[in-house]
Amino acid sequence: MRADARRNYERLLAEAATIFAEHGVEASLEEIARRAGVANGTLYSHFPTRQALLEALLRDRMQALSDKARDLLDHPSADEALLIWARAAMAHTTVYRGLVTSLMRSIEDETSHLHAACQAVLTAGEQLLNRAQAAGGMRADVTASDLYALINSVSWVGEQTSPAQGERLLAFGIDGMRSATDSR
Amino acid sequence: MRADARRNYERLLAEAATIFAEHGVEASLEEIARRAGVANGTLYSHFPTRQALLEALLRDRMQALSDKARDLLDHPSADEALLIWARAAMAHTTVYRGLVTSLMRSIEDETSHLHAACQAVLTAGEQLLNRAQAAGGMRADVTASDLYALINSVSWVGEQTSPAQGERLLAFGIDGMRSATDSR
DNA sequence: ACCTGAACACCGTTCAAGT
């Protein structure tokens, strides 16, 4: 990669982070290019779609979330580990306004640039879920997709109303996924 | 209201219904005006905002949902009545793609043209919730806002992935709101 | 009293022409 190309790439990423943080993931791509000091087409040559830009921006963070799930497999309580991770996932999905919608769509859409990363997160969550199920804390019929959808939906609520309302729904949702024999 | 004004109003509503059904609530207002055969500004004079248009379009349906809650107060099972109503509410919030986001936002935003109707729906749900709580089926700490948020969030999931996934999350959510003593 | 349609200030995306 040529030096000027690399510099443009980095500047675009940096401006995108700022502008997405301020205006959400639907912010104007034109403004990102403008603020990065490059022409319109340069943005498109580096990032063919908005999702490609998001993917580059979130790559490390999503990897970290997957890693965190692996680490939590060593946590003494399988149930608690799952809850801790779910909250971390919530925090991740709300870094930019509107991001949660992209993440939810991308899990089903294989053509999305975010699909692989979302799939990795789902699989990471699945490990924690399976462990909690084996320990008897969670219903056997709960799927990784259920968990993924729950986390994203409560993040969406948190975004639309208040983070506290999102937290409440997460608690109800997880409780509803617990085994009947589990003490509450 | 002048006869031509009335006719334009009706045509705009009819076209909006068609186009929202096809493209979701973020569809082009310009296209609605175009298809209704009126000028751009005419749409704005009748409906100052997109939400005002939505409100006129949904008024009857939202009233019917509130009425349905009242009727269900006579249902023999308080728990079952709540679940039946929640499913009806889900169906309502998904008539147009993207509508659920407007409905969720409008409950907190008093300036929204949809606010009053959303508030009425929330209150209607509250009656059913309170009855289920009095009967001992639902936790006492569940609020009408929790119920409203749950319904909208699972509708959102249904829209982003599949209706079946939305249904599953509704079941988990409601279960999580049940009293611990409730048989499962 | 209501309607028209141009005007303004924005978009996303593409692609020939440059360096």
Add this chain to the structure above:
DNA sequence: ACCTGAACACCGTTCAAGT
């Protein structure tokens, strides 16, 4: 190889001028 910037086809919203 990469970048530029004009071109195209769209938007939402406002408002003077008409009838």
